[in-house]
Amino acid sequence: MKIDEHRAKARNIERSLLRCTLDDYETVIEGCMLAGTHHFNILLHDRGSPLEQDVMHAEFLSVAVRRKSRVMMPGVLEALDEIERFRTSYVRGDLPGGTQAAQRALECLDVLRSAAHQRI
Amino acid sequence: MLIGAHLAKFRRLHAVLERFDPLVDKEMWIWNAMNGGVHLLNAALHKIGVTAEVDSFHSQLEGLYVVPDRTGGNLRDALHPPGDVMHVGQPPIAAPLPPRIVRACAALRSIEDLREPYVRGDRQPEPGDDRRWRDRYLECVNELVAEMGVDGGEST
Numbered sequence: 001m002k003i004d005e006h007r008a009k010a011r012n013i014e015r016s017l018l019r020c021t022l023d024d025y026e027t028v029i030e031g032c033m034l035a036g037t038h039h040f041n042i043l044l045h046d047r048g049s050p051l052e053q054d055v056m057h058a059e060f061l062s063v064a065v066r067r068k069s070r071v072m073m074p075g076v077l078e079a080l081d082e083i084e085r086f087r088t089s090y091v092r093g094d095l096p097g098g099t100q101a102a103q104r105a106l107e108c109l110d111v112l113r114s115a116a117h118q119r120i
Numbered sequence: 121m122l123i124g125a126h127l128a129k130f131r132r133l134h135a136v137l138e139r140f141d142p143l144v145d146k147e148m149w150i151w152n153a154m155n156g157g158v159h160l161l162n163a164a165l166h167k168i169g170v171t172a173e174v175d176s177f178h179s180q181l182e183g184l185y186v187v188p189d190r191t192g193g194n195l196r197d198a199l200h201p202p203g204d205v206m207h208v209g210q211p212p213i214a215a216p217l218p219p220r221i222v223r224a225c226a227a228l229r230s231i232e233d234l235r236e237p238y239v240r241g242d243r244q245p246e247p248g249d250d251r252r253w254r255d256r257y258l259e260c261v262n263e264l265v266a267e268m269g270v271d272g273g274e275s276t
Contacts, residue, residue, distance in 0.1 A: 005242045009147065016145040020136060026129065027136045030151050034239060056240065059180055088186055089195065091155065092204065093177030094125045095188060 001054060003045050010038035010113070025098035026091045032083045032105035039112040040080050043073055046116075059084055076115045079108035121204060122173055126163035127270065130156050134261075142250035147239045150231065153257045154207075157228040157264075162204045164224070164264045170215040171202040178204040183211045207232055220267040227260035 001009075013035040020027050041054045055061060058080040061069070069077045083105045090098040121129075133156035140149040166173040176185040176198060185203055186195040202211050208229045217225070234253065237243040 001242055009239075009242060012145075013147045016140060016148040019139045019145070024132070024136045026133055026155065027148065027152055030155065031148055034147060034151065054240065057180060084180065088177050088179050089188075092121075092179075092206070093186070093188065094121055094129065095193075 001041070003042050006038040006042045006045070006054075007116070010035040010042075010116075013038070014109075014113075022099045022102045025102035028102035029083065029086045029091055029098075029105045032102075032109040033080075033087060036080050036083050036109050036112040039109075039116040040076065042116040043076060044069075047072055057084060073115060075111055079111040083108045121162065121177060122175060123163045123166050126159045126166070126204075129159040130163065133159065137257075142253050143245055146245060150234045150239055150253070153253070154228070154231050154235070157224075157231060157257065157260045158205065158207060160261060160264045161208070161221075161224060161228060163270075164221055164267050165202075165205065165213065167268050168218065168221070170213055170217065171205065172200075174200065174203055176200070176203060178206045180206075182206060218267060220263045224260045224263035224267070227256045227263070230256045231260070 013031050017028060017031040017035075020031070022028065037055060037057070040058065044055060058066075058077060066077060086101045086105055089095040090101045133152050137149065137152040137156060140152065142149045162171070165171040174185075175190075176187045177195075178184075179186055179197070183199065183202075185198045185200060187198045188195055202213065205211060205213070208225045231253065238245065
């Protein structure tokens with residue numbers, strides 16, 4: 001997708017998240033992953049990423065792309081990785097601490113959104 | 121996960137789903153419907169015994185689980201037979217499934233298939249899509265609830 005389309009998708013997902021509280025942590029974490037991935041794609045497109053397709057999950061990026069991303073966008077890939085890690089424990093799993101994980105996911109989403117906005 | 125944990129997750133996700141409009145909040149509606157459906161499917165598969173009721177969580181990699189240490193709080197990777205499925209057919213289930221679960225899986229897969237065009241892509245829904253999506257979700261839920269004979273928290 002194009003940058004404007006990613007931005008619109010991220011905005012819509014973030015608007016939907018306003019209907020949730022931290023107690024809805026499964027939904028908050030998933031929404032942060034989805035919106036955060038759109039922000040991440042904005043940044044990759046902005047830097048002329050050679051990837052032919054949009055990124056779906058940061059975890060599946062090649063080692064080379066991950067290394068370059070860390071250099072080009074310090075802290076951004078780490079934020080998306082952190083959100084994705086919460087999915088196994090709190091969305092597919094039932095570890096205690098989901099509310100705190102949701103709060104942290106929102107903070108990571110802020111990192112991704114800020115980075116995407118600074119560049120566009 | 122254990123059946124009770126899957127049912128609790130389903131009920132929580134279903135409750136949030138009711139706050140979303142399938143057209144206005146289409147990304148989160150689709151995602152919540154899918155996640156809730158998968159938890160209910162896992163509960164049903166465990167209950168009929170075609171997958172094992174194990175205290176492990178499916179990771180993002182098909183067939184790779186993490187096992188929680190409930191006292192220490194740590195997680196360790198594990199490879200074991202299913203277990204939870206991540207999505208319909210992931211990992212595949214070899215055993216034959218009852219007709220209700222087959223129908224539920226077909227309905228759930230139709231929700232999962234909405235991810236690419238409407239969540240990751242920017243296709244816009246057509247008039248009536250919201251009703252069709254809801255119908256498929258409720259078909260999935262109702263079939264699974266009927267198979268299990270439990271109260272899924274559904275209001276249909």
